[in-house]
Amino acid sequence: MAAEIARYEVEREHQLENAIEHEQYQKEAIMSERIIMRTGECLVAGGPPFTAAEPEVVIGELDGPVGTAIATLTGGQAAGHSKVFAILDTDIQVRPVTLMVSKVTVKSSSYTNILMGTVQAAIANGVLDAVRAGDIPKEKANDLGIVCSVWLNPGAATDPDLDHKALFDIHRKATAQAIHKAMNNEPTIDWLLEHQDEITHKYYQRGLDGTL
Structure with missing residues (x-):
């Protein structure tokens, strides 16, 4: 019985060692994969007036072109x-x-307060949502940088009934989705080639229709 217990303990120790080695290997693999530059964009609309978000993101290593930017x-x-x-x-x-x-x-303090208040907090939360979702490896959180080009409707600055909760939620969602698309190279080139002839830019279509 004592011999069996000893053998079990040895096997268990080996299993733990293998698990630790595997976890370390995964971390090293993640850290060794350099993300030079990924790009993504997203449009989230349909909310209350002036709350639409359309961020564009560039993501990459801080010791590369994104860090320099x-x-x-x-x-x-x-x-x-x-x-x-x-x-x-x-x-x-x-x-x-x-x-x-x-x-x-930016031409007014009202716009500044919204951009560097509600929207700024929304973008920050969207970034953390992307880390939590696994789109950005947590192990690389200190090695990557993001440039986020932000669009906030100018009408937000003069709307006394601006829905800040909706504005926050929409910009947060759009940021996380833009990062997801960037880190997963979406849409893929195969999808784009397959659907190219099915898609017409909506403002081009409005121009064709004379409704711009």
């Missing part, structure tokens, strides 16, 4: 197009580091 943009501020890190709240920067760049020229 983040450093350059951070140091190259321009009037009306300030670049800021996505934060959960003041003094709580999100990881991976995410730099927000406004597509719209």
Whole structure:
């Protein structure tokens, strides 16, 4: 009986060692896979007025071109197009580091407060949602950077009834989906080639219809 127990303990120890080695191998494989640059975009609309989101993201290693872009943009501020890190709240920067760049020229304090308040927090939460979902490996959270080009409808700044909860939820969802598409190379080239002739840009169609 004692011999059987000893043999069981040895086998169990080997199993644990193998499990630890496998986990370490997986972590090393993730860390060794360099993500030079991934791109993605997403449109989420259909909510209350001025709450639509259409982010475009560029994701990559901080010691590569994306990291260089983040450093350059951070140091190259321009009037009306300030670049800021996505934060959960003041003094709580999100990881991976995410730099927000406004597509719209900021001309009022009201727009600034919404962009660098509700939308900024939404983007930060969307980034963490992408990590939690596994789209961004948690092990690379300190090695990757994201540039997020943000579109906030200018009408949001003058709408006294702006739905901030809907605005937050929509921009959060759009950010996470854009990251998902970027990290999974979606849409794939095969899908694009298959459906190319079925898709017409909606504003091109409006131009054809004379409804622009």
